[in-house]
Amino acid sequence: MTRFLVLGAGVAGLCAAAELAARGAPVRIVDPAGGPGPQGCSWWAGGMLAPDCEAESADPLIARLGREAADWWAARGAQVTRAGSLVVALPGDGAALDAFAARSSGWRMLDAEALAALEPDLGGRFSRALFFPDEAHLDPRAALAALRDGLAARGVEVARALDPAAPRPAATLDCRGLGARDLLPDLRGVRGEMMILRGAELRLGRPVRVLHPRHPIYVTPRAGGALMLGATQIESDWRGPARARSAHELLSVALALHPALAEAEILELGADARPAFPDNIPRLRRQGDRIHVNGLFRHGFLMAPVLARMAAEHLLDGRMPELMDHAAEN
Amino acid sequence: MTRAPHAGPEPAPEPQDDAGGPIFYGRRMRSALMLGTAGYPSPAALAEAARAARPAAVTVSLRREDAGARAGAAFWELVRGLGAPVLPNTAGCFTAREAVTTAQMARELFGTDWIKLEVIGRADTLAPDPFGLVEAARILCAEGFRVFPYATEDAVLAERLLEAGCQVLMPWGAPIGAGLGLANPHGLRALRRCFPDVPMVIDAGLGLPSHAAAALEMGFDAVLVNTAVARAADPARMARAFARAVEAGALGRAAGPIPPRETATPSTPVAGRPFS
Numbered sequence: 328m329t330r331f332l333v334l335g336a337g338v339a340g341l342c343a344a345a346e347l348a349a350r351g352a353p354v355r356i357v358d359p360a361g362g363p364g365p366q367g368c369s370w371w372a373g374g375m376l377a378p379d380c381e382a383e384s385a386d387p388l389i390a391r392l393g394r395e396a397a398d399w400w401a402a403r404g405a406q407v408t409r410a411g412s413l414v415v416a417l418p419g420d421g422a423a424l425d426a427f428a429a430r431s432s433g434w435r436m437l438d439a440e441a442l443a444a445l446e447p448d449l450g451g452r453f454s455r456a457l458f459f460p461d462e463a464h465l466d467p468r469a470a471l472a473a474l475r476d477g478l479a480a481r482g483v484e485v486a487r488a489l490d491p492a493a494p495r496p497a498a499t500l501d502c503r504g505l506g507a508r509d510l511l512p513d514l515r516g517v518r519g520e521m522m523i524l525r526g527a528e529l530r531l532g533r534p535v536r537v538l539h540p541r542h543p544i545y546v547t548p549r550a551g552g553a554l555m556l557g558a559t560q561i562e563s564d565w566r567g568p569a570r571a572r573s574a575h576e577l578l579s580v581a582l583a584l585h586p587a588l589a590e591a592e593i594l595e596l597g598a599d600a601r602p603a604f605p606d607n608i609p610r611l612r613r614q615g616d617r618i619h620v621n622g623l624f625r626h627g628f629l630m631a632p633v634l635a636r637m638a639a640e641h642l643l644d645g646r647m648p649e650l651m652d653h654a655a656e657n
Numbered sequence: 658m659t660r661a662p663h664a665g666p667e668p669a670p671e672p673q674d675d676a677g678g679p680i681f682y683g684r685r686m687r688s689a690l691m692l693g694t695a696g697y698p699s700p701a702a703l704a705e706a707a708r709a710a711r712p713a714a715v716t717v718s719l720r721r722e723d724a725g726a727r728a729g730a731a732f733w734e735l736v737r738g739l740g741a742p743v744l745p746n747t748a749g750c751f752t753a754r755e756a757v758t759t760a761q762m763a764r765e766l767f768g769t770d771w772i773k774l775e776v777i778g779r780a781d782t783l784a785p786d787p788f789g790l791v792e793a794a795r796i797l798c799a800e801g802f803r804v805f806p807y808a809t810e811d812a813v814l815a816e817r818l819l820e821a822g823c824q825v826l827m828p829w830g831a832p833i834g835a836g837l838g839l840a841n842p843h844g845l846r847a848l849r850r851c852f853p854d855v856p857m858v859i860d861a862g863l864g865l866p867s868h869a870a871a872a873l874e875m876g877f878d879a880v881l882v883n884t885a886v887a888r889a890a891d892p893a894r895m896a897r898a899f900a901r902a903v904e905a906g907a908l909g910r911a912a913g914p915i916p917p918r919e920t921a922t923p924s925t926p927v928a929g930r931p932f933s
Contacts, residue, residue: 384698563732
């Protein structure tokens, strides 16, 4: 009997395990933490499923392959909100909005009135906004929990350690993120810092990106009126606590989105490093009977589903996935 | 070097086109283009842009990329591997003290005493703080650093920086990231005239290759670009465009441009009608 071992219960590992389990393949998951949690960078993600917006700065394949994410998550029990997303520029920086528009597609330019109709709390604050109607968002922690529960319902639990008595797996899916640097020397960390705010007199129906030449941010709604504010992007492997400078940068731009955020409570100030390859494109990489799924960078929830599908097609159907890294095969 | 017999005539010497790079602190640069390393879509895109630009040096920010033992070691490795000398900078420092500490960390990390000194005075325009800049320059020059101060076009500030021990100046073209080009050409020309022999790099504010060419035509020795390349739709192609622009500007300057004039000057005069 073919058995697959998945290392890591972050978004890459749980998606891969869910995809394999859904196709009837026996799977085991091992993660020292016993499940998704604050030890992994997925926990701190924004949860935007925004392929059109990402096309502004990411490789075109991210936008193309990321399109299947929203349906994938919805089909696996995650609560996906399909309300689109918004992009605004700070007053006096209208050129930034036009530049963003020129490098992305799938948007509609809203005037002040249309923006107020869509997001009443932003009414009167911006003369224009880009609306990407086809985008979606989810709560990453709830989505990870849904995957974990779905797997548990199929009898797939997350073990904290390898069972020495278990039969040797036919293949191992290594989804350890930065933990796999022992085998992936070209993987690097890109630090991100975020915060969760509660109690602000600001209600949003969808994620809003605020353009800024040095500190672009996004604010995305979470359950119970909470707002997640993210995220810095720093070339660093450091996984320690968020720095005051980053909190200051995030908040100063957020307050320019809406001053009501000044009265919010800071529930969490989080930080971690995302795994990324030099071109910031995620990939599968085969090393013997080990297949890495890694380098998801800032596109964890957007790209984990398609990577999971490709990994499963490779293992079960023998297909060679588009995102399989041939160059570094060894 | 002795030449083997039958090797043919001596090869003609390489044409001297005056497009050789400037000399900074006794070191001849291979080009008049310096490239910043921040804000690219990916490290791979940065590497490709650096290959296309063949820059004299690459600048790298320490504060932003979290220096020290907990640093982005992978990113440093990549910057070192770009094949150009590294000029660390103190971007994001708002006081002389911060800048001095950052410079000291940079020396340790990159093994170079070159430092691009930024002391920022305003968070909105990222304008240099001339007072903190001179203070930090004095300290760093005394410690043996080769300081490249990011300054305005103010000639008095330039004088103070030279007194402090700087041997290169980096006046801004326009605020960082603005892409406006040479916002105050009169001031920049005046600065160039005041200190004709000091190597000067136009740093910040350039958006187009033509801005870079104009800076070289004006007599500046080099330009430093970052945002204009990093945020271009095709960074590598834009890097190549800037590389050619600085070469064109330097060549044009060296070739002796004609003076501008108000009236037309037909290249073929018409007898008896000197101004027709």
